[in-house]
Amino acid sequence: MSKISISDLELHYSNFNALKNVNLEIPEKEITAYIGPSGCGKSTLLKSLNRMNDLIEGCKITGTVLLDGEDIYRGMDINLLRKRVGMVFQKPNPFPMTIYDNVAFGPRTHGVRSKVKLDEMVEKALRDAAIWDEVKDRLKKNALGMSGGQQQRLCIARALAVQPEVLLMDEPTSALDPISTSRIEDLALELKKEYTIVMVTHNMQQAARISDNTAFFLLGEVVEFDKTEELFSMPKDKRTEDYITGRFG
Numbered sequence: 001m002s003k004i005s006i007s008d009l010e011l012h013y014s015n016f017n018a019l020k021n022v023n024l025e026i027p028e029k030e031i032t033a034y035i036g037p038s039g040c041g042k043s044t045l046l047k048s049l050n051r052m053n054d055l056i057e058g059c060k061i062t063g064t065v066l067l068d069g070e071d072i073y074r075g076m077d078i079n080l081l082r083k084r085v086g087m088v089f090q091k092p093n094p095f096p097m098t099i100y101d102n103v104a105f106g107p108r109t110h111g112v113r114s115k116v117k118l119d120e121m122v123e124k125a126l127r128d129a130a131i132w133d134e135v136k137d138r139l140k141k142n143a144l145g146m147s148g149g150q151q152q153r154l155c156i157a158r159a160l161a162v163q164p165e166v167l168l169m170d171e172p173t174s175a176l177d178p179i180s181t182s183r184i185e186d187l188a189l190e191l192k193k194e195y196t197i198v199m200v201t202h203n204m205q206q207a208a209r210i211s212d213n214t215a216f217f218l219l220g221e222v223v224e225f226d227k228t229e230e231l232f233s234m235p236k237d238k239r240t241e242d243y244i245t246g247r248f249g
Contacts, residue, residue, distance in 0.1 A: 003028035003166060003196040004049060009063035011044060013056065018044045020220045022063070026213075031188055031197045033207035033228065036217030036243070042200040045217075046168050049198065050085040051078055067166070083110060086159030090171040092151030094143035094158075099135050102143045102154055106162035121161055128194075129157035130187050149180025156187065160195075167191065169199040173206065185210050204244060208232050216240045 004026040011019035019041050026032050034042040044053065051072065053059045065072045072081050083106075095102050103122040104112075112118055122139070126132040131153040135146075143154055152172060159167060169188070173181040188197055188210055201207050207214050208228060215225040216239075224231060224240045235241040 001028050002026060003068065004198075005064075005066040005069075006045075007064045007066075009045070009048065009061070009065065011041075011048060011053065012058075012060045014058040018220050019048070022222050024215060024222060024225055026196065026198060028196050029192055029194070030212035031192050031199060031210055032213040032215065033211035034198070034200045034215050034217060035202075035204055035207050036223075038202075040217040041220040042217050043170050044220075046170055046198060046200050047087075049166070049168055050082050050087055052087065054078070079110075083162045084164055085166040085168060086162065086164035087168045088152070088155050088159050088170070088172050091175050092148055092155050094146070094151050094154050096142065096144055098140050099143045099146070099154060100139040103157050103161045106158060110162060121163075125157040125161040126154075128160050128191065129153045130183065130190070131157060147180075149176050149183060152176060152180065152184060153187065156184075156191075160191075164195065166196045166198065169197065171200050171202060174202060181206075204232075216243060218243075 002025040006022055006024040009019055009022040022045060034046065036042055047053050048061065049065060053061065061073065067084065070076060095105060100122055103125050104118045107118060107121050112121065123132060126135060131150060134150060143151065146154060173184050176184065185206065191197060199211065211228045214228045214231045216223045216231065218239055224235060224237045231240065232244060235244060
């Protein structure tokens with residue numbers, strides 16, 4: 001079952017055609033990875049899935065993006081969309097406030113006032129992000145005092161706190177050391193039991209290790225999209241093969 005269905009998506013920044021006729025079906029409760037060289041449209045497409053590109057001047061989008069069959073660009077409330085589709089960025093970006101307040105931020109924005117309810121939501125999100133045991137005694141401490149790997153898991157907890165259905169991850173481990181990277185990968189595998197995950201990664205080994213499906217991008221186009229195992233072992237397009245065997249990119 002497709003959670004997100006992308007049809008004939010074109011995206012222009014003024015005169016630059018950043019995405020060309022993208023058609024993709026993103027299955028529910030699986031990890032879908034986007035791979036490809038820098039500047040090929042992976043992050044642009046990722047941000048289109050929760051309308052982050054709306055903020056960019058001169059950005060024009062045509063085509064459709066359906067979330068559970070509903071068009072996110074026509075008539076869907078953007079706040080509701082961003083509650084359903086959470087995002088984790090490349091560099092950890094915790095707010096300069098306590099660990100607790102970072103995670104409670106989203107639920108409060110969406111109107112949760114009860115301390116008991118907030119406590120429950122914060123604990124669940126931190127547990128789901130596999131960081132509760134490390135921070136449960138310092139929830140009132142400033143989040144900026146955490147290590148990079150912990151900050152990134154906190155940002156994942158912050159995204160999970162509003163109980164989204166989809167989690168977008170834009171190179172979530174590129175700023176992290178190998179141990180933290182491995183933790184985030186394990187976490188993604190755990191989270192896909194409950195969430196649909198779309199991840200941009202520069203690390204092909206990472207895509208091969210944890211994703212169920214992989215899309216290979218080149219110059220704004222999806223060259224190939226398949227089950228990860230198929231794409232890496234038997235790519236159908238010569239350009240995919242050249243990229244994954246390291247002949248270019």
